Amino acid sequence: GEDVEQSLFLSVREGDSSVINCTYTDSSSTYLYWYKQEPGAGLQLLTYIFSNMDMKQDQRLTVLLNKKDKHLSLRIADTQTGDSAIYFCAVQTDSNYQLIWGAGTKLIIKP
Amino acid sequence: GAVVSQHPSWVICKSGTSVKIECRSLDFQATTMFWYRQFPKQSLMLMATSNEGSKATYEQGVEKDKFLINHASLTLSTLTVTSAHPEDSSFYICSARDHRGISGYGYTFGSGTRLTVV
Numbered sequence: 001g002e003d004v005e006q007s008l009f010l011s012v013r014e015g016d017s018s019v020i021n022c023t024y025t026d027s028s029s030t031y032l033y034w035y036k037q038e039p040g041a042g043l044q045l046l047t048y049i050f051s052n053m054d055m056k057q058d059q060r061l062t063v064l065l066n067k068k069d070k071h072l073s074l075r076i077a078d079t080q081t082g083d084s085a086i087y088f089c090a091v092q093t094d095s096n097y098q099l100i101w102g103a104g105t106k107l108i109i110k111p
Numbered sequence: 112g113a114v115v116s117q118h119p120s121w122v123i124c125k126s127g128t129s130v131k132i133e134c135r136s137l138d139f140q141a142t143t144m145f146w147y148r149q150f151p152k153q154s155l156m157l158m159a160t161s162n163e164g165s166k167a168t169y170e171q172g173v174e175k176d177k178f179l180i181n182h183a184s185l186t187l188s189t190l191t192v193t194s195a196h197p198e199d200s201s202f203y204i205c206s207a208r209d210h211r212g213i214s215g216y217g218y219t220f221g222s223g224t225r226l227t228v229v
Contacts, residue, residue, distance in 0.1 A: 042222035099218065
């Protein structure tokens with residue numbers, strides 16, 4: 001089955017760009033999502049990308065998709081303290097509505 | 112946008128009692144709802160998928176008699192943790208998908224329920 005992997009931690013300085021990476025194994029993945037989870041809270045959909053797209057930009061967020069390498073990334077420009085959270089990559093295939101989740105990357109902001 | 116309301120946000124219960132968690136889609140009809148469990152510092156684990164009007168589909172290793180799921184209407188799904196024990200303490204999150212199947216909206220998540228069994 002599908003496997004989704006992320007590194008567990010990322011530390012960046014306030015004001016720098018953060019790049020969170022995600023790899024997946026199923027080439028038939030159709031929709032790829034990024035979710036944000038703040039401590040003790042539920043998940044917030046940040047952005048998503050369809051498999052027929054290479055890039056999507058939404059304000060400070062840029063998603064890049066490399067289908068050949070099955071690699072997805074989320075770039076947060078001008079990282080702020082409010083961006084501190086765990087970021088989950090989730091992948092969906094056409095076969096069902098379930099999402100396969102990465103373990104989440106904890107973004108740590110240094111002053 | 113789509114909103115899912117999950118209650119309660121947190122609950123403390125005694126060992127052996129049952130706890131019900133509700134998940135409501137407020138402005139859309141959700142034919143399918145998912146229930147997840149999250150252990151500290153770990154990713155989400157899908158427990159079960161519930162479809163309105165039919166029995167839930169449980170993931171391997173999840174006890175269906177312990178985690179009762181009811182999806183009686185298009186806007187409400189409930190998860191009941193029966194005879195709760197301390198090892199059931201966790202963060203439970205529901206997720207719903209708009210029945211219109213507009214995939215671009217992704218999934219809408221509830222705010223989660225932190226269950227502590229003492």
